[in-house]
Amino acid sequence: MTFIHRLSLALAALFLSGCDQPAPTVLDQQLYVWQRQWTPAHEGALRQSRGDFSSLRVLALQAFPGAGWSRARIDAALLKADGRPLIAVIRLDGQLKSLDQDDVIAQIQQLLGDWQAQGLAPVGIEIDHDAGNARLPAYRTFLARLRQTLPATLQLSITALPAWLSSPELPELLKTVDSSVLQVHAVSDPRQGLFDAEQARRWAERWGEVTARPFYLALPAYGVALLTQESGAPMVESEVPIDRGGERRELLADPQQVAGLVMKLRAEPPRHLSGLIWFRLPLVGDRRAWSLVTLGAVARGESLESRxxxxxxxxxxxxxxxxxxxxxxxxxxxxxxxxxxxxxxxxxxxxxxxxxxxxxxxxxxxxxxxxxxxxxxxxxxxxxxxxxxxxxxxxxx
Structure with missing residues (x-):
């Protein structure tokens, strides 16, 4: 056998072995729009984000303890012109003593009617409720009832917490919804940090073993500040400034750390993982969010560099x-x-x-x-x- 023949065989073998390597998984990528008051800056941010994010999950309605209901002041014309699939997010504060099921369902139905009157046709709703494990049975009952009141064409999803993994109620809870969104940021004592990539991966793998339905991973693209109180417990300052003096400790999700997690998820995705949802759409002047340039680069899997x-x-x-x-x-x-x-x-x-x-x-x-x-x-x-x-x-x- 000649040297040239041996070389040709070696190159052919190398080529074939390379073809056997699985391509990275393509994960759907969506974006939370979480501002309570929309501004002219939303137009440019939505336009620049369109190429990287398939769908928008828009904060639409919130229920606060003692304060009642609050609607986000969205720009319906912008959302209609944007054209991407919309999921309306209803935030039910975890500190609510209980859920008035009739009231919550009525509020959601009114919201959907108002959106439709403005020319918006959401493809789903997401319930964001930080229920403690002891309240998961009641939460499951509410979700099952809500599912029955919604059109069959409307997808129902929930924001979910890693702490629920320790509850025997979780498998049945997840059967009541079409999908779940596992939040892996800002779920621990804030003094321990905003995000831990390795812990997030472990949670995602465990979640994939519990659910039989699609789930998404909610990833951070923002930061917060911790304000020290006299009691020693920290206050968290995010989008809205807190009028209080004292030391502020800034916490920011590290783009390179998050990018490393995304690369691993693409290479070896947990079971049933359908995509990533980024929190949150940054606006010009948003001092506690990644820029859209950085967020887009991480979403696309590009090498990160500051010059x-x-x-x-x-x-x-x-x-x-x-x-x-x-x-x-x-x-x-x-x-x-x-x-x-x-x-x-x-x-x-x-x-x-x-x-x-x-x-x-x-x-x-x-x-x-x-x-x-x-x-x-x-x-x-x-x-x-x-x-x-x-x-x-x-x-x-």
């Missing part, structure tokens, strides 16, 4: 100094930035930074936390100098 550059725009000796993130990964504002300069007669830092001037050097130091979204830029100061060395800067994370 921070310093840009200086000069006009009549006045330099505007900006940080630009040219990558697809959001990143924190750098702790410190130094610039080599000559003969400056006026300098200043902008909000978030302070400035120290020494001979031949400007040093910008961060004095508050912040993040620079992928593809975004931020001015940090200005200087009137004879010269700024465009390559003479150092950035310290």
């Amino acid at each position: 921070l550059v310093v840009q200086m725009e000069e006009r009549d000796g006045l330099y505007d100094i900006r940080l630009v993130n040219q990558g697809n990964l959001d990143l924190p504002w750098p702790q410190r930035l130094t610039l080599a300069v000559s003969a400056c007669d006026g300098v200043d830092a902008l909000a978030g930074y302070t400035l120290q001037q020494t001979p031949g050097l400007l040093t910008f130091t961060r004095i508050q936390e912040g993040r620079l979204a992928a593809g975004a830029q931020r001015a940090i100061g200005w200087a009137r100098c004879t010269k700024i060395d465009q390559g003479g800067f150092n950035v310290y994370p």
Whole structure:
């Protein structure tokens, strides 16, 4: 056998062995729209998200202890123009002492009627209720009754908690709905963190063994702040600022950690896993959510990279100094930035930074936390100098 013949056989064997490798599973990807008050920023966010996310799960209605019902002020025209399948999410606060089944069903039916009158045709509803394990039998009874009142064409799903895995009621509960959404973020003591990728995978695998119906995994694309109280118990600040002083500890789901989990789920998906639902649609200026650029990159399985550059725009000796993130990964504002300069007669830092001037050097130091979204830029100061060395800067994370 000639060398060329042996080489051809080896290459053929390599090719065939490569063909035997299973392709990664394609998981449906959806998006929660969780703002209670819609703004003009929703239009751009929905448009930019359309290519990566198949369906929208829209916060529609909430019941609060003592405060009663509250409707989210959605923009029906935007949702109708968007055209993606809609799932209306009804949030029933876990602190409710009990569920008034007649009232809840009446509220849901009224919501569906109002949406239809606005030209919206949801394909399903999702009940988001953080019921404790002791209340799961009553919750199952409610879901079975709700299922009977809904059109057969309308899918019924629930948000589910990992804690339910310890309840013998879970298998029967899951039989009352068409699918479930296992939430694996913000389900433990917040002081332990927002999300644990390995724990989330273990929960998903166990969930796939319990349910015989499709389930989705709700993944985080956001952050929160913990406020320390005198009692020692933390308060959680999310989309709505809490008017209270004191130390704030920022917690953010790490895009690279979440991306690693998604890669593993695609390679070896748990039984019955149908897709991923991302929480939540970010709007421009949302300081506690990943940017849409980063969220889209993670959803598509792209490599994540942040590329921070310093840009200086000069006009009549006045330099505007900006940080630009040219990558697809959001990143924190750098702790410190130094610039080599000559003969400056006026300098200043902008909000978030302070400035120290020494001979031949400007040093910008961060004095508050912040993040620079992928593809975004931020001015940090200005200087009137004879010269700024465009390559003479150092950035310290």
